[in-house]
Amino acid sequence: MNAAADTIAAIATAAGHAGIGVVRISGPLAPAIAAQLLGRVPRERHAHWASFADRDGAIIDRGLLLYFAAPRSYTGEHVVELQAHGNPLLLGALLARSFELGARPARAGEFTERAFLNGKLDLAQAEAVADLIASTSQTAARAAQRSLDGEFSRRAEALSAQLVRVRTWIEAAIDFPEEEIDFLAAPALRAEMEALRLALDDLLAAAQRGVRLTDGLHVVIVGRPNVGKSSLLNALAAGERAIVTEIAGTTRDVLRESVTVNGIALTLADTAGLRDTDDVVEREGVRRARAELARADLALLVCAPPDESVDPGLLSALPAGATRIIVHNKIDLGAQAPRIEQRNGNSHVWLSARSGIGIDLLAAELQRHAHAGEGSEGAFSARARHVAALQRAQLACTQAASALAAQQGELAAEELRQAQHAIGELTGAFTSDDLLGEIFASFCIGK
Ligand code: GDP
Numbered sequence: 001m002n003a004a005a006d007t008i009a010a011i012a013t014a015a016g017h018a019g020i021g022v023v024r025i026s027g028p029l030a031p032a033i034a035a036q037l038l039g040r041v042p043r044e045r046h047a048h049w050a051s052f053a054d055r056d057g058a059i060i061d062r063g064l065l066l067y068f069a070a071p072r073s074y075t076g077e078h079v080v081e082l083q084a085h086g087n088p089l090l091l092g093a094l095l096a097r098s099f100e101l102g103a104r105p106a107r108a109g110e111f112t113e114r115a116f117l118n119g120k121l122d123l124a125q126a127e128a129v130a131d132l133i134a135s136t137s138q139t140a141a142r143a144a145q146r147s148l149d150g151e152f153s154r155r156a157e158a159l160s161a162q163l164v165r166v167r168t169w170i171e172a173a174i175d176f177p178e179e180e181i182d183f184l185a186a187p188a189l190r191a192e193m194e195a196l197r198l199a200l201d202d203l204l205a206a207a208q209r210g211v212r213l214t215d216g217l218h219v220v221i222v223g224r225p226n227v228g229k230s231s232l233l234n235a236l237a238a239g240e241r242a243i244v245t246e247i248a249g250t251t252r253d254v255l256r257e258s259v260t261v262n263g264i265a266l267t268l269a270d271t272a273g274l275r276d277t278d279d280v281v282e283r284e285g286v287r288r289a290r291a292e293l294a295r296a297d298l299a300l301l302v303c304a305p306p307d308e309s310v311d312p313g314l315l316s317a318l319p320a321g322a323t324r325i326i327v328h329n330k331i332d333l334g335a336q337a338p339r340i341e342q343r344n345g346n347s348h349v350w351l352s353a354r355s356g357i358g359i360d361l362l363a364a365e366l367q368r369h370a371h372a373g374e375g376s377e378g379a380f381s382a383r384a385r386h387v388a389a390l391q392r393a394q395l396a397c398t399q400a401a402s403a404l405a406a407q408q409g410e411l412a413a414e415e416l417r418q419a420q421h422a423i424g425e426l427t428g429a430f431t432s433d434d435l436l437g438e439i440f441a442s443f444c445i446g447k
Helices: 030-038 086-100 110-117 121-134 138-150 152-174 177-185 187-216 230-237 279-292 312-317 357-370 384-405 409-428 431-443
Strands: 008-011 020-026 046-051 059-068 079-085 217-223 243-246 254-261 266-270 298-303 322-329 338-345 346-349
Touching: 008 046, 008 086, 008 110, 020 030, 020 059, 020 086, 030 059, 030 079, 046 079, 046 086, 059 086, 059 409, 079 086, 079 230, 110 121, 110 431, 121 138, 121 152, 121 409, 121 431, 138 152, 152 177, 152 187, 152 298, 152 384, 152 409, 177 187, 177 409, 187 384, 217 230, 217 357, 217 384, 230 254, 230 266, 230 357, 266 279, 266 357, 298 357, 312 346, 322 357, 338 357, 346 357, 384 409
Parallel strands: 217 266, 217 298, 298 322, 322 346
Antiparallel strands: 008 020, 020 079, 046 059, 059 079, 243 254, 254 266, 338 346
C-alpha cells in the first residue's frame, strides 16, 4: 500500500499523567531526529540513555530513546520513542524539538492508520487498538486484546475463503452452460452453502456479543403512561454512580432520559411516542422513539395493575433479536410475591419500583444479559459497523441460496460477490477513504 513520505510526532501518553511520558516519532526522518537528540546514530532495538537537549543545547530532560527500524515497528516505518518524565511541559518541549528537526504533528489515530496502510494491522485490529484503550472493564479489555491478536480477522478471513470456494464453483458452472444445471444442483454445493450460512450466523452472533462488550447493553424501558417507568429507572440507578443524560428533544419529549449503570445503558422511551400521528413535532418524536427501540438489545416492558397486557404495537417495534423482560410493577398494591419466571421464552419479573422489593432480581437479570457470552471462549470486541457488514453479507447469502434454488447461477454469483465485499469491509480489504477517516478520527492523538 501507499507509504507516507513525511514524519509525524506526538505525545503518546495522556497529558497530565504522572510517571513516564512518551513522545513517539514515525517516518523516514525518525532515525535522523534520534541521532540529533542522542548525538550519535541510535542502535536498533536498544535502550539508549539520552540527554534530550533543545536547539541551544540546554537539557530539556533525560530519559530513554528507543529506535525501531522499518519494517519491524508498530507503524511499519522507522519509529523512535522518547521516554521522559511525564510532565506535559517537558513533553511539549521534546515534541517541539522533534518538530524543529523535521517532524510534523500527528493527527488523531495517525500512527495506527499508518500501521494499517503498511499492512501491520488490518482494520478490525486497528479498531481493537482504540477499543483496548477505551475499555472500561477487564472483560472488554480481554475481548479487545483478542481482536487485536486477530481472532476476529481470522474468522472473517475463514468466511471469505469459504465464499471464494462457493463462488469458484458457481462461476465455473456458468462457464460451462451445458452442465450448469447439474453443477448448481449438486448436493456438495448445497452443503457448502449451508456451511457458509452457519458460519456467517455464528460470526454475526459473536460480533453482536462483541459490540455489547464494547458498548455495553442498550436497554429501553417502555410501557403505558403511569405504569412506573421513571420510578423503575430511578430504582435501578439508585445507589449507583449513574450518568444521566437528558435527551434533548422536541416539545413533546419522547425519550426522557438515559442512565448508565455498570456499563448498562438504560433509556426511558414513552409508548405515547409510538402512536401514528399527523403532528409534525410528534412525528419526529415517534421516529426517534422507534429508532431507539430498533437499536435496543433488551427491552423492559413495564406493566402494572389493573391492565397487565403488553401493547402489541410496542412488541412489533422491537427488533426480533432483542430480549424482552416483562416487568410486573406495583406488586405492593396486590398479593403478588417478588419473583422471576420464564414464560414463552420471555422473563417475567414481579417487583415494586416504589418500595424496591424485587429490584435486585431485575438487576441480576440485567447483569446476566450484559455478561452473556463474556465467559465464552474467544469473545472478541466488535463494532456496530461490523455487525452491519455481516448482516449485509447474510442477506446476500440468503438471496444467493434462493437464486441457486431457482437455478439462476449468474444471480447467485453476483450476490455472493456482494457478500464477499461486505466481509472484506471487516478487515479493510475493501474500504473507502471516508470510512478510514471516520474510524481513525475517533482515536486519540499519539495512537
Ligand atoms: P411512568 O409514567 O410510567 O414513568 O410512571 P411513573 O414512574 O411516573 O409512576 C407513575 C405513578 O405510579 C407515580 O405516582 C408513582 O409513584 C407510582 N408508582 C410507581 N411505581 C410504583 C410501585 O411500585 N408501587 C406503587 N404503589 N406505585 C408506584
